[in-house]
Amino acid sequence: MTQLAQREIAETHPRDVLLRQDRLPHIWCPGCGLGIALNCFLGALMKSGLDLKKVAVVSGIGCAGRVAGYINLDSFHTTHGRAIPFATGLKLANPELKVVVFSGDGDLIAIGGNHFIHAARRNMDITVICVNNFNYGMTGGQLGPTTPTTAFTTTSPYGNREHPFNIPYLAAGSGAVYVARWTTLHVRRLERSMIEALQKKGFALVEVISPCPTLYGRRNKMPTGVEEMEYYRRKSVIRHGADPRDVEIRYEGEIVVGKFVDVEKPTFIDLLPNDNR
Amino acid sequence: MSNNGKGVLTGEFFMEGDVACAEGAIAAGCRFFAGYPITPATEIAERMARRLPQVGGVFIQMEDEMASMAAVLGASWGGAKSMTATSGPGFSLMMENLGLGIMTETPCVLVNVQRGGPSTGLPTAVGQGDVMQARWGSHGHYEIIALSPSSPQEFFDLTITAFNLSETYRVPVVILADEAVGHMTERVVIPPPEQVHTVDRRKPTVPPDEYLPYKAEGDGVPPMAVAGDGYHIHVTGLTHDERGYPAMNAEAQDRLIRRLVAKIRDNADDIIILTERDLDDAEVVVIAYGITARVSMLPIEMARREGIRVGLLKLVTVWPFPEKRLIELAGQVKAFVVPELNMGQIALEVQRVVGSRARTIPVPHPGGTVHDPKVILEAIRSAAQ
Amino acid sequence: MARNEVCISGFGGQGIILAGHIMGEAASKFDKKSAVLTKSYGPESRGGACAARLVISDSDVHYPYLTQPNLLVAMSQEAYDKYASKVPADGLIIIDETLVDPEAVPHRAPVLRMPATKVAEELGNRIVANVVMLGFVAGATDVVSAEAMRKAVLETVPKKALELNRKAFDTGLEYAKKVVEITGSR
The missing domain is CATH 3.40.50.920 (Rossmann fold)
Incomplete structure (x- = not known):
């Protein structure tokens, strides 16, 4: 820890050193789960043993995309959907960096879905934190790639007629070497998984199921953050090693959480045709 | 002919334009290429795929051109001189992150080997229809640098120039080549490395707590710290202040956009060839x-x-x-x-x-x-x- | 002649583009002339008709395309039919006699016949027909010197096929010398 860090710790919250204080307060709504996800991430960073000078955080666009802007590390707020390819370039230009993509389900799985599966296929050495709140928050609560069938959003006013992506299954099927899912209720387990994902070599994914009471919950019988958390408490089932194909989240249905995949596989950088690794 | 220390393939060659472009990039110090196959620019990617591993660089074929351009920006912020090459349809897809490159002042080179358009048009035949797209193709108002070679030798030379301009002014530089020059083979003379003039981006000289990542120097260009340098930079496509922080107001927009435009316009005499x-x-x-x-x-x-x-x-x-x-x-x-x-x-x-x-x-x-x-x-x- | 315009044409797989590249390299790198190669590209280079076009000049080549070819090397009937009538009377047409009937279309320029594919087959591999033809072109014309063409061939071909290509080139060159002796054409 740097001298600066020690001074800050003495006077403020131990994790403040990892936040850009001059950017607070954040933009997130009351009851939003992003603060919890960010707090777990900061804890994971501190406990990961990583050299924080060599950690870079990349976000796309959306509410979760703002995370990069609050973290006091090298951080990049890129274009919608392109956080993963940007992170890919960053990592390959300087393999010493630990590159983390922190973004939302719409950013990573809809507009950025193709990049997500290809980075997983290549086993690109990046950690991906995907905060899934079942809708597009920043633009006012539209249907997303993860919105459960029949759920109401501003662009599914008659109930969602589409089938959602099951993100762990998508990641595992595409080649991710680490896949875990927790809700923002499971803070200790979430932090632990984030540490594991940060320490993992290769494409590691942590999905964070997170409340969006203002836009999603309100239209789906959970108008406060507490009610969404209550839903997680009632319906979450910890099942480590569950087959990812069995963890789809249905409307008001069970949320299977846990670590689903943790395997070893050479990364893209391991397999480069030169000695510049 | 020797592939000497800096990777410069010194010698006299009978070389295709696209290949000369790739060699120019390597001579300029480019060590990262991300691209997606497209006629008539594919030969650039093929050459880079072969050459970059020989000089300690990284080649990656991405899943599309949006990803390619994003990766090129990421690599530049990782400290590498980076490039992509494409043609019309791919150029259209790169407009999104070209804008991010302009807004975040990211040095990089984007080669467009133009073919007949619009749309799929004439993949194997020459066109020059993307001139205005290079100028205005990404949304918002900006200034850009674009160079146009007329021969394989010039394609080699101008690729080096493009890197130098992009590093000097912290702006993506477009090379508006065309199928005819890209696929033409002719004498290309590659000088010894000591005769290749290269420019590297200016680094900050102040300690991290004094560094303002978007505070420009006299020529309108801010010194650039990259990831891992210890400066804890924040880089965003949002309108930002000198700290790099989002600033959602007209004053910040005014200051930023006027500077981004002025750093090209005010230096036009030095840029124009x-x-x-x-x-x-x-x-x-x-x-x-x-x-x-x-x-x-x-x-x-x-x-x-x-x-x-x-x-x-x-x-x-x-x-x-x-x-x-x-x-x-x-x-x-x-x-x-x-x-x-x-x-x-x-x-x-x-x-x-x-x-x-x-x-x-x-x-x-x-x-x-x-x-x-x-x-x-x-x-x-x-x-x- | 200050400016030579050469069209080498055949079908994909014959090494037409490679032949054009070798000839251009011979002119540019070893004869120190200006040379520009342009070529048919795309579906054409994958089995159909294909052409390498060279402008070779003692001075700078500004306009890089053929205005009127004065040397046609035709290695397929289709290529011959397409280009033969475009060569002026003071130009020259060289055909692969194995594959081309020169009387199929009218032509003004004289025609030299070289059974390149047959010769290549006799040497053991028809794949070197293009190099046989380059040897012939080097011997029958003075667009590029034989020495330059030989250097360019040997620099370009894979190491393991060096001997076969050397033989192919020399055979073509010898053949040309005989034809030139007989016809007086050069």
Whole structure:
């Protein structure tokens, strides 16, 4: 820890050193789960043993995309959907960096879905934190790639007629070497998984199921953050090693959480045709 | 011939334009390439895939052109000189992150080997229809640098120039090549590394707690710290202040956009490269770029033999547009003849700049092949009257 | 002649583009002339008709395309039919006699016949027909010197096929010398 860090710790919250204080307060709504996800991430960073000078955080666009802007590390707020390819370039230009993509389900799985599966296929050495709140928050609560069938959003006013992506299954099927899912209720387990994902070599994914009471919950019988958390408490089932194909989240249905995949596989950088690794 | 320490493939070659571009990139210090196969630019990616591992660089074939451009920006922030190469359809997809590159002032090079368009158009045939897209293709108002080579040697040379300009001004530089030059094979002389002039981005000299990542120096360009340098930079495509933090107000927008535009406009004299032939006594000036500048040499020679005093102004730098030089010439000549493989893009710029001071005669051509020299000759003759 | 315009044409797989590249390299790198190679590209280079076009000049080549070819090397009937009539009377047409009937279309320029594919087959591999032809072109014309062409061939071909290509080139060259002796054409 740097001298600066020690001074800050003495006077403020131990994790403040990892936040850009001059950017607070954040933009997130009351009851939003992003603060919890960010707090777990900061804890994971501190406990990961990583050299924080060599950690870079990349976000796309959306509410979760703002995370990069609050973290006091090298951080990049890129274009919608392109956080993963940007992170890919960053990592390959300087393999010493630990590159983390922190973004939302719409950013990573809809507009950025193709990049997500290809980075997983290549086993690109990046950690991906995907905060899934079942809708597009920043633009006012539209249907997303993860919105459960029949759920109401501003662009599914008659109930969602589409089938959602099951993100762990998508990641595992595409080649991710680490896949875990927790809700923002499971803070200790979430932090632990984030540490594991940060320490993992290769494409590691942590999905964070997170409340969006203002836009999603309100239209789906959970108008406060507490009610969404209550839903997680009632319906979450910890099942480590569950087959990812069995963890789809249905409307008001069970949320299977846990670590689903943790395997070893050479990364893209391991397999480069030169000695510049 | 030797592939010496800096990776410069010194020697004399009979080399294809696209290959020369790749070698120029490597000579300039490019060590990262991300791309997606597309005719007629694929040979650049193929050459980089072979060459980069030999010089300690990284090649990656991405899943599409949006990803390619994003990866190129990421690599630049990782400290590498980076490049991608594409053609029309891929160029369209890269416009999104070209904008991010401009907004975040990310040095990199984007090569567009133009083919016939719109849409899929003529994948294997020449076009110059993306000139205005290079200028205005990403949303918002910005200034950009674009260079246009007319031969494989120039493709090599200008790729180095492109990297140097991008590092100097912290702006993505577009190389507006075309299928004809990309697929043409000709003598290319690659100098020894000590004769290759390269420029590296300015680094901050102040400690992290004093560093403002978007505070410009005298020339309008801020020094650049990259990830891992210890500066804890924040980089965003949102309008931002000197700290790099989002600033959602008109004042911040005013300050930022005026600076991004000014750093190109105010340095235009240093950026612009023109090749002039026989302009001293010219009453007619052919303005052309890329393959068309070369094609125009034949009708110019023919017209000279007929006694017409005609010269060539070749736009090596297409953007920023050489307004000053054009206004000078407009006072001396009768007319500008503007052949190009589109239906009149640079011709519009010429008209805009010279106004009624001289005639502008467009010689449009939709592409697919080059101009019949006789058509350009005819335009020169009519301009001389 | 200050400016030579050469069209080498055949079908994909014959090494037409490679032959054009070798000839251009011979002119550019070893004869120190200006040379520009342009070529048919795309579906054409994958089995159909294909052409390498060279402008070779003692001075700078500004206009890089053919205005009127004065040397046609035709290695397929289709190529011959397409280009033969474009060569002027003072130009030259060289055909692969194995594959081309020169009387199929009218032509003004004289025709030299070289059974390149047959010779290549006799040498053991028809794949070197293009190099046989380059040897012939080097011997029958002075667009590029034989020495330059030989250097360019040997620099370009894979190491393991060096001997076969050397033989192919020399055979073509010898063949040309005989034809030139008989016809007096050069």
